[in-house]
Amino acid sequence: MKILKGIGYAVGLPTILVLFWAVATAGEANFFVPTPATLLATFAETWFGDRILSDVLPSIGRLIVGVTAAIIIGIVAGLLIGSVKWLRDLTEPVLEFFRAIPPPVLVPVLMLLMGITDSMKVVVIISGCIWPVLLNTIEGVRAIDGVLSDSAHTYGITGRARIRHLVLPSAGPQIMAGVRQCLSIGLILMVISEMFASSSGLGFTIVQFQRSFAIPEMWSGIVILGLIGVAMSFIFQFTERRILRWYHGLREVENAV
Template sequence: MSIAKRAAFLLGLPVLLVLTWWVTTIGSTSFFVPKPGELAQTFVRVWIGDRFFEDVVPSVTNLAAGIVLAIVLGIGFGVLIGSVRWLRALTEPTLEFFRALPPPVLVPVLMLLIGINDSMKIAVIISGAIWPVLLNTIEGVRAVDSVLSDSARTYGINGWARVRHLVLPSAGPQIAAGIRQCLSIALILMVISEMFASSAGLGFTIVQFQRSFAIPEMWSGIVVLGLIGIILSFIFQWTERRVLRWYHGLREVENAG
């Protein structure tokens, strides 16, 4: 496919949609739907400047801390629980319950237990985002190829070397699937923790805009959240492609064969 054609496919529909939006709002005075130009101006005015450091940076820092801790804890406990059979049987139903519990309901609980501060927000993110990583890691560790596992044992590969070279790589694709789910839940929880109990941060600011009927500002906040989601998903895809390059190569060979 030529570059021009690819660019057309990449940008065609988005451009068409923005054009439609522009044309349909050209003569409208709708209160709810801002014009594209107006929204772009508001976006720059509201978010480029002090507010970026006051609201966006702290929120994103909490988000990053929550995600990193959720991934590290999830993989750590997942490897442990996944490798010990009785531990797995012991914890499985309890973990199923926590997986099924909609994470936002834990916000009021953690508010009570920790109080309203940054560690509460990080705890909220961890409490919801850890489950997909944990359960996928357990599942991935459990499904390690038994021939590989026995070979490793025969060669006396144990302890950390076993985790590093056998368990983690073979559970990798499963863990990646868990991390992808974890990212979107973490972002949702970041917003909710700020909407529920906070006086700063993205979630709080957007709700403030809505309550004061600052509609273009509210839309621009929605755009910011969307952009964070998109950046997160790009970072994830880029990292996953690096870390799991061997796996995607293997899939390609298998599919071709």
Template sequence: MALRALHILLLPLVLVGVWWGASVATGLYYLPDPGEIAATFVEVWGSERLAADVLPSVGRLLGGFTLGTVLGVALGIVLGLSARLRAVLEPVLEFFRAIPPPVLVPLLMLFVGVNTTMKLAVIVSGCIWPILLNTIEGVRAVDPVLIDTCRCYGIRGRRWLTTLVLRSASPQIMAGMRQGLSIAIILMVISEMFASSSGLGYTIIQFQRSFAIAEMWSGILLLGLLGFGLSVLFGVAERRVLYWYNGVRAAARGE
């Protein structure tokens, strides 16, 4: 256990050491040393900025991701169960999926305005696609034998949907949600950089424009820590949801 913890910490420590050495050797104004960034981090983000910028950004991130998950899973189930509907809508879905979500920001600003709804729409427009597509494939991959078995035992309706379809598709749904979460973090920052008066993206771009370099790096560090923390929490939730699936895989490997 101690050896594994050492392996996990070793690479970050090496990278910090390389960064520190490069900042001292070059003396670049735009590359402050990690000590300065750490001190600035505590000073900037330990103040009222936590409530003014960080919490609203996290709220928009989680709200957009939750909405994208609900829409993606719901539409994915419908399209996964209906081959005819899927064939009709597939060209349209492929067209909209190919549009980079950041280019929708100016359009959404015109139709929705510069507000929280616009930022949520930007996040949803990007994170919904991996969830939707993975849900469709997961529903399509449900074992036909299990479908026939449920039909024989009279399992229909909502019980059939939750017991068989969602349970069978849950590994792929969770994989899509993991991808969607990383996209949601990116789009949260982009939406705040384009049009906002608060939030992490807005604050970082203001630091850059005012040449507050250490403060800018501290914001980037905070985003990295936020993404890492959310990934860890998602991993815990994923293991709880897919405990049965992980158990089946472990049994198949003979563990």
């Protein structure tokens, strides 16, 4: 019963929105806005074919590689910079500078330097995704409780054990907040990296449809992007709930008091 209710809430609003859309587009035929039925039909014929292999999966693959690399590099560098005071003082202004640069402006430069390759696209994704993870990790590491740190120290928990049992879990909530931002930036950059001088990928395909006035096809591509975003968000929430179960429990107890 509880599960049914949950599903009801999850699909309720989407159903209403689709119905509204169907009613609104039922009367006249607007060239730029397809009906749900048209879109569904186009969706199937556009994407359930070669395009899955040639465009969708490679795009998702680059997204996963880029986002994963950004998360790993961000956490490792964040742990290092957050733990070492002089390194923090040294890197802070530089990090602020690089963070301020919008990654799309790097695309033409990277294209010249690396060519129109998969690695170029992955680098674009990393260059934008790394910041929230890196900066949040640094903040999380800095915010470790003094008493907890002293406790660990008196029990001889130092070096790698300290990172594993104290620093990482303690910075966990902050790191996860960074990862959440990183995922949405990743999706945006995945599309952008394929919009310039590319010959395959979701971003390229959608732009191609736009230019050839294949309007329902273009919409179906946008729908795919939305679905990828939803899937990423679900995976994230599921993982976050597992990793930070203690944190949510602690927060509930604190709020109840």
